[in-house]
Amino acid sequence: MPMIEFPKMMWISQYTVRFAFSEEISQESFLAVQQFNRFIRKVLHHKVVETVPGYFTVTVYLKGRQNFNEDELIEQWRLIQTERMNEYPSVGRELRVPVCYDEEFALDMERVMEFTDLSPEEIISLHISKTYVVHLVGFLPGFPYLGELDSRLHVPRLTKPRSLVNASSVGIGGYQTGIYPIDSPGGWNIIGKTPYPLFDVRKDEPTLFQVGDIVTFYEITKQEYYQFIQESV
């Protein structure tokens, strides 16, 4: 693996530093972000409240005002990459997520058909044929931004967002797909629903998805969907 350049550092505020790789959404920037995120959490752990990895950024929230030497960080980053690469393996969990694409849940299937010129069967098959990576979690608690969607399924978001999208609805928007963790307004095209809950504050790990998880979908019938729901109650 080639050396990853040290990202550009910028102070966002007194207590926040942003590290940015080249501005793009790609597998390379995803891996760079994951690796740098682990690196910074390790080398600055006593100075850091938390970090938020993005598509090409790692934002670091510090415990109050902190000084650190950028040159030192650059040197540590170089060393870690040349000598101790294996210390930062980036293996995400593999999650298989059931989705019911029945018309009861697929509120925007017709809109997607219109934009893509595909049948519902083709749309479903393209959606489940890909392996996705959770690039980031945000917008709502536990909302996974999953990339990359098959280019044939790229459909713009709704011009007027829905005032209510039900929790666990599966949507596509632009080059991404995602699942709404809680009832909320939203503008993605809804093509199905998973019986899995994505967000539960009573759990130690309140969110189902974590950055770096590897996700595949499989289709279930409406009957199986309701079976899942019943069994999990």
Next chain:
Amino acid sequence: MKPLLKVTRHGVYASIQDKGRFGYRAQGIPVSGAMDRFSFEMGNQILNNSTNAACLEIFHGGFEFEALSDHTYVLAGAGGDYFDNGVKIDCWKSFRLFKGDRLSIKGTVEGSILYLIPQGGFRVDPILNSRSNYPTANIGELLEVGSILYGHDTEPIANTRGLMPKFRPQFDSSIEIHIFKGPHFELFTQESRDSFLQDSYQFTGGNRMGYYFKGEKLVLREKKDIISEATQFGTIQVPASGDPIVLMADAQTVGGYPIIGTVHEEDLYKIAQLRTFGNVKFRLVED
């Protein structure tokens, strides 16, 4: 567990807040916490509370409570019309409510946010290490008429304690706040950058997630899709309308609008306390 107050009249908006919920932003869970951290901390200090004691954060007023037991409190934050059985109560000075008393938080006059803090803090079960309400994700229960707020048994403070007037914050309707340049600052036209740093912007309304401002429109040099990235309390983002939004304590963790700047942490309480139609000037932090 000691019952302290029963809500007898519900006003504009109130929520239980402590310092906030840290460590969950990477999972999309906002920090929340007190909007005016200065008043929150000073109020707790007046009562010798722990620095993270849970308080009730009240927007604008309209609330009434019945005291269910004798207890010591302080009001911190916006000045306004607040009464115990019809007798005016001042902010920044501890006071005692006796069982059966009627506490009336009629309305804020200077500033918009008031903290009602009992000695020892309110007793609320923490969720993900914080007692801050975040109703969007059903974290914590919001008050309604009839809700009871619980506290801790504490020895009453012998004397009235307070903050001397010269140390109390002033909440003006026209403020200047310091900001840092945002990651997308350079993407705006020179004209917009100048307006942003020189003109005044009017607060048109908002809530714990964001405050909306109007002024000279802020426009990008060329249309560009911004890749979503982390945001925070104080992020100044600019949607296509050209009117800036300052993200507040319940800020979503990630945003996809261009970020023109970020409010300096020490000035956050000033912007939080703005009243509708108040004005703000954004000044660049000098390095």
